[in-house]
Amino acid sequence: MSEAPNPAAPSLLVVDDDADMLRLLTMRLTAAGYRVTAVTSAEAALTELQLHRPQLVLSDVRLPGKDGLALFDDIRARHPSLPVILLTAHGTIPDAVEATERGVFTYLTKPFDGKALEGKIAEALLLSAPVNPARQGSPEAWQTRIISRSSRMAEVLAEARMVATSDASVLLRGESGTGKELLAQAIHQASARAAKPFIAVNCGAIPEALLESELFGHVKGAFTDAVSNHKGLFQAADGGTLLLDEIGDMPPALQVKLLRVLQEHEVRPVGASQSIAVDVRIISATHRDLDAAMAAGDFRADLYYRLNVVTLTLPPLSERREDIALLANHFLVTLAAKYDKRLSSFAPEALKALTTAAWPGNVRQLYNVVEQVCALSTTPLVPLALVQRALRSPSIQVLTFAEAKQRFERDYLVGLLKLTDGNVADAARLADRNRTEFYRLMQKHGLTPGHFKADSTQPSAD
Missing domain, CATH: 1.10.8.60 (Helicase, Ruva Protein; domain 3)
Known part of the structure; x- marks a missing residue:
């Protein structure tokens, strides 16, 4: 007795008026693990499509009545994303080529190679497969946002799952745009710190004069416009995970202070005389070659080894x-x-x-x-x-007009304040705006002029 087909196996609709060919295709594809429905005409295929939606249609071009090309046109009109593969004799190759240009996935000439056919079917199913990420609440919920079926990514995720159970510092390497922040979030979600904050900071996107205050905080009066105490990101992430993205762009002076925080598990806000204990797991990420940066003297070796306890590399x-x-x-x-x-x-x-x-x-x-x-x-x-x-076209991020205006305003203000060393009167004059309006714009974007003054970064005591 033959085994019942696996209900989870991909379903194929095969159309051919040659009974022997139809039997051969059905046997071969069933043996390859597919569920096969076989019909002998385009009309029967369209009736079947009304009842059950297969994942791929394999059809001969020469059929009685409506031919395979007309069948493809009907399928395209009713089920535009359903992949179709045509089987054709040499005399109908020009028609099959034209159909491929119109959207048929591919065509194979008779007599065809069985392995080639199975390869094309597998390729078409792979391209049209629906997304089926891990469900929330399942054992794999920690990686739900990472969409992948790649063996390379599976290896990276397996390593990430193992390292997540420890508190070891992790260095994520990979080209820009490979998903380093998503992987950092996944590691956090798989760790014992998942219920605590995950905070990411791009070390290359914040002006150097602001970065120390952002990371470590500042106290009231530490610099001009420091009108209240400010809790830094290390304190905000206490108990959780802090991602230092583009760590290779961190200024050398801050590298020393970061190393001290990692060694002592304490931060000292700018202008403060006392340190504050913090419990933070550090994940860092970079697309730069840190070995080359160390050789050039741009990145401290002692900080590198402190951050690089475990390295995970994301493939392009x-x-x-x-x-x-x-x-x-x-x-x-x-x-x-x-x-x-x-x-x-x-x-x-x-x-x-x-x-x-x-x-x-x-x-x-x-x-x-x-x-x-x-x-x-x-x-x-x-x-x-x-x-x-x-x-x-150049790949640009598509923003709404409001989002683009917001981004331009902030970048414009930051540029003026850096140019004028935080002098609001000069910056407002260059912008052709009065000081009151300029202050209102600064407040809107969370900017304080003291952060842009050359002497705003206070040296910390050793």
Whole structure:
């Protein structure tokens, strides 16, 4: 007695009017682990599609009545994201090529190689597979936000899961946009500190004059405009995890102070005479070559070894291509909600273009490309042309007008205050605004002029 097909196995609809060929295909694909429904005409295939939605259609081009190309057109109209593979004799190759340009996933000529057919089916199913991340509350809930089926990422996550159980400092390496902050959050969620705060700070995005105060805090009167005590990020993360992103960009003077905090488990706010005990797990991240930075004298070796107890390296997106379709469809669902659009999926040829692109900007670039096509798409199925346009254009983050204005205002104010050494009167004059309005803008963006004065950083006592 033959075994019942696995209900979780991928389902295929096979269409061929040749009874022997249909029997051969059914046997081969069932043996390969698929659930196969076999029909002998396009009309029967369309009836079957009304009853059950397969994950892929495999059809001969030459069929009685409606042919395989017409069947593809009907499938595309009704189920635009359903992948279709055509089987064709040599005489119908031109028609099959044209169909591929219109969106058929691929075609194979008869007689076909069985392994090649199974390979193409597996590739099509991989590209069109739905996202199925770990559910909250499951043993894998800690990594729910990391969407992946890649073996490379599985290795990284297995190492992350092991290191999460300790309090060892972790250094995350990887190109920009590979997901280092997401991995840091996952490590925090898998640790005993999960109920406490996770705080991330980009050491390269905060002006040097502000960074010490942001990390360690300051007391009232420590510098001009320090009108109250300010709790730093180390204190805010007490009991939890602090991610020091782009640690390679930390100024040398602050590297010394950070090393002291890591050694003594205490912070001294700017202007304070007493230190405050903190219990924080440190995860640091960088895309820079810290070994080269140490050799150049830009990064302290003693701090490096303190931070680099365990190193995890995230692979670039080009080395985990099996994740591209998974991520793209996940982003599409998320961003369709943001833009209030009914977007079902990518056209098969659009998804193929995404999976073969270079992705120098990694997952962040993929997100931005998907955001661009979401913003511009006028049809439920994202077409190839829109993806090609997004890939050709510089990958930019799509912001609302209000978000872009907010970002520009803050960057503009920071630039003026740095230029004028924190002198509000000079900065307001350069901006052609009165001091009252300039102060209001500064307050809106949480800026204080004292942070930009050359003498605002107080030397700490040894």
